[in-house]
Amino acid sequence: MDSSTKRKIVISPVTRIEGHAKITLHLDANGNVDDAFFHVNEFRGFEKFCEGRMYTEMPIITPRICGICPVSHSIASVKACEMIQGIQPTYTGTLLRRLIQLGQNFSSHALSFFHLSSPDFLLGYDSDPSTRNILGIADKYPDIALRGIRLRKLGQEISERITGKKIHIAGIAPGGMGFPLSAENRKALLAWIPEAMETVQIGIGIIKKFHEENEAMVKSFATSPTLYMGTVGPDGELELYDGNLRFIDADGNILQDQLDPARYLEFIAERSVNWSYLKYPYYKPYGFDRGFYRVGPLARLNIATKMKTPKAQKEFENFKAINNGKPVHGTFYYHYARLIEAMFCVEEAERLLNDPEITSHNIQAHGRWNYAEGIGCTEAPRGTLFHHYKTDDTGKLVAVNLLIATGQNNPSMNRSVLEVAKQYVKGNDIKEGMLNRVESAIRCYDPCLSCSTHAVGAMPMIVEVIDIAGNVVKRIERG
Amino acid sequence: MAKISVNIDEKNLEVEVGKTILEVCRENGIEILTMCHLKGISDVGACRLCLVEIEGVNKLLSACTTKIAANMIIRTKTEKIKRYQRITSELFFAERNHVCSVCVANGKCDLQKLGYKTEMDHIRYPYLFPECEVDTSHPWYVLDHNRCIMCTRCVRVCAEVEGAHNWNVMNRGNKVRIISDFNTPWGESETCTSCGKCVHACPTGAIWPKAIVQGQLEKKPEMITELIEKRKMNL
Numbered sequence: 001m002d003s004s005t006k007r008k009i010v011i012s013p014v015t016r017i018e019g020h021a022k023i024t025l026h027l028d029a030n031g032n033v034d035d036a037f038f039h040v041n042e043f044r045g046f047e048k049f050c051e052g053r054m055y056t057e058m059p060i061i062t063p064r065i066c067g068i069c070p071v072s073h074s075i076a077s078v079k080a081c082e083m084i085q086g087i088q089p090t091y092t093g094t095l096l097r098r099l100i101q102l103g104q105n106f107s108s109h110a111l112s113f114f115h116l117s118s119p120d121f122l123l124g125y126d127s128d129p130s131t132r133n134i135l136g137i138a139d140k141y142p143d144i145a146l147r148g149i150r151l152r153k154l155g156q157e158i159s160e161r162i163t164g165k166k167i168h169i170a171g172i173a174p175g176g177m178g179f180p181l182s183a184e185n186r187k188a189l190l191a192w193i194p195e196a197m198e199t200v201q202i203g204i205g206i207i208k209k210f211h212e213e214n215e216a217m218v219k220s221f222a223t224s225p226t227l228y229m230g231t232v233g234p235d236g237e238l239e240l241y242d243g244n245l246r247f248i249d250a251d252g253n254i255l256q257d258q259l260d261p262a263r264y265l266e267f268i269a270e271r272s273v274n275w276s277y278l279k280y281p282y283y284k285p286y287g288f289d290r291g292f293y294r295v296g297p298l299a300r301l302n303i304a305t306k307m308k309t310p311k312a313q314k315e316f317e318n319f320k321a322i323n324n325g326k327p328v329h330g331t332f333y334y335h336y337a338r339l340i341e342a343m344f345c346v347e348e349a350e351r352l353l354n355d356p357e358i359t360s361h362n363i364q365a366h367g368r369w370n371y372a373e374g375i376g377c378t379e380a381p382r383g384t385l386f387h388h389y390k391t392d393d394t395g396k397l398v399a400v401n402l403l404i405a406t407g408q409n410n411p412s413m414n415r416s417v418l419e420v421a422k423q424y425v426k427g428n429d430i431k432e433g434m435l436n437r438v439e440s441a442i443r444c445y446d447p448c449l450s451c452s453t454h455a456v457g458a459m460p461m462i463v464e465v466i467d468i469a470g471n472v473v474k475r476i477e478r479g
Numbered sequence: 480m481a482k483i484s485v486n487i488d489e490k491n492l493e494v495e496v497g498k499t500i501l502e503v504c505r506e507n508g509i510e511i512l513t514m515c516h517l518k519g520i521s522d523v524g525a526c527r528l529c530l531v532e533i534e535g536v537n538k539l540l541s542a543c544t545t546k547i548a549a550n551m552i553i554r555t556k557t558e559k560i561k562r563y564q565r566i567t568s569e570l571f572f573a574e575r576n577h578v579c580s581v582c583v584a585n586g587k588c589d590l591q592k593l594g595y596k597t598e599m600d601h602i603r604y605p606y607l608f609p610e611c612e613v614d615t616s617h618p619w620y621v622l623d624h625n626r627c628i629m630c631t632r633c634v635r636v637c638a639e640v641e642g643a644h645n646w647n648v649m650n651r652g653n654k655v656r657i658i659s660d661f662n663t664p665w666g667e668s669e670t671c672t673s674c675g676k677c678v679h680a681c682p683t684g685a686i687w688p689k690a691i692v693q694g695q696l697e698k699k700p701e702m703i704t705e706l707i708e709k710r711k712m713n714l
Contacts, residue, residue, distance in 0.1 A: 170694040394615040
């Protein structure tokens with residue numbers, strides 16, 4: 001095709017996600033999408049500027065990467081520190097960490113579903129973009145908006161009642177926790193559980209209704225098969241805090257099981273691309289072209305054999321039935337998977353709060369620098385998170401590698417954008433609703449790009465159709 | 480002990496001869512900001528926060544190093560002094576790399592408290608962003624030059640209380656640094672007794688124990704004062 005007839009559409013910034021990104025769609029002469037690129041145009045540099053710091057500072061520095069999943073960073077980091085020291089956290093220390101992580105998980109899932117994605121389900125993809133946000137939901141469905149906000153609040157309150165800080169957590173220390181949970185705070189947290197469970201069930205109701213009413217769209221929305229990776233317990237059950245890795249292929253065959261996360265470099269490689277600051281990780285044995293894998297709630301449910309809690313297990317069985325026990329590839333099912341996981345988190349949080357040892361003061365074991373290398377791994381809300389540190393023989397960091405969940409989904413996000421764009425963006429008459437669907441492919445993954453920027457309604461989206469000579473043929477603006 | 484009359488902040492006081500203005504103020508409940516002062520060890524007037532106005536003297540003097548004299552008329556809270564204190568605290572923050580959010584001393588730091596006290600809502604001077612060493616060579620403690628304000632409390636407590644004189648000061652201007660022995664890594668020091676007094680004397684997160692993380696730091700400089708007073712009683 002003659003390149004002079006090609007056109008380009010740019011969606012920048014992508015809205016209702018955590019962070020900044022843009023999408024470029026390349027159209028051919030007939031107005032059909034030829035190619036798509038998902039660019040992450042931020043640069044943070046944490047891996048570099050953490051060098052030279054003491055390794056024990058990392059559980060405090062790394063949560064600053066993100067305002068949504070700071071706990072996961074702190075936990076992955078502290079596990080790497082414990083590997084450096086060669087110690088294990090105390091039983092109560094582990095319980096408290098698990099509890100805080102569960103809180104963060106459903107808090108993050110509440111943000112993704114109720115604040116960012118529910119406007120599409122409840123108000124419609126083609127509704128007025130100026131009200132297609134959480135404020136629009138608050139106006140039309142005030143009870144749902146309030147519940148979403150309160151579910152998020154509970155998640156953060158768990159952290160606050162243990163460590164005194166809602167967001168950027170302190171006190172996750174090598175060997176356990178720096179602060180205990182008081183009996184009074186435990187009681188206050190238990191009182192939240194029934195409401196949290198109700199909210200998650202309402203969320204599941206919303207997504208199931210949407211699935212029923214939009215069956216064709218849900219089943220055809222970015223359904224390319226990929227590999228999946230996540231953490232499982234010893235019996236293949238869903239595990240978020242600790243466990244071993246499992247890889248499955250697109251048909252559900254287990255490629256690797258009970259893989260020690262410390263061996264991640266044997267199975268995962270990364271490649272840089274010239275259009276994005278986000279690298280392209282892939283499953284090493286399959287190579288760059290065939291090794292795309294996904295992480296996060298959809299991947300975790302696809303790889304898991306069962307759930308540890310009864311209500312979540314029941315919903316998990318419904319999820320497994322979607323593709324007769326085989327992996328569910330439809331990107332849209334991320335939302336459903338996220339809510340099932342939130343349900344598990346609430347049930348599990350209740351179980352942990354009822355453990356008599358949770359208020360014990362035996363919260364921290366103590367160690368010192370013993371080994372020069374540490375790898376920590378945990379399941380963040382968006383997928384598997386690795387922290388890998390190397391130190392000199394005084395404990396000063398000489399190399400830091402952080403493999404973030406969103407990075408691992410990056411190749412798949414790019415492909416989902418292309419698929420959805422091919423399906424919905426056509427011709428010269430580009431409508432805003434078409435572009436919202438392209439964006440929503442990204443939103444399914446709930447990517448956390450810088451994890452710091454959130455705007456409600458005020459964030460503009462500019463789409464320009466540009467011909468090869470650089471002339472703006474068409475411009476749509478919202479915000 | 481002979482007594483003299485002075486006037487501080489419009490208040491007439493009868494005070495003992497031989498004391499510093501800072502001592503007199505603290506004994507009489509008059510608040511004076513300090514960073515480099517630690518009761519019991521010698522004063523050097525390094526931080527310039529305790530500056531006071533004395534009638535008849537055409538410059539501000541540091542309260543910690545100026546002896547009180549008969550009939551002095553002293554002012555501690557004039558607009559000029561407040562302005563200078565705010566400037567000083569801003570310069571502390573601009574000089575090195577103070578990032579409270581990830582600092583081990585967050586919430587327990589005298590420099591942070593100073594920022595609040597001087598109502599420092601922003602910093603008007605360009606940050607220097609110097610490249611500073613983090614000395615992790617000691618088996619128990621860390622010295623992070625990024626967070627050092629050169630109060631030299633560590634130097635004085637080590638020399639005067641522990642008697643080891645491990646710490647000293649090197650260079651001038653903004654290149655000034657605390658050094659161990661003759662600028663060797665702390666872990667290789669031949670004089671350090673690992674007593675930990677410098678850790679407690681340090682008002683910021685510049686010297687801290689490796690074993691703790693943010694939220695767990697407990698510095699007890701008053702313990703050093705108590706130690707000195709008890710030693711004096713024994714004598």
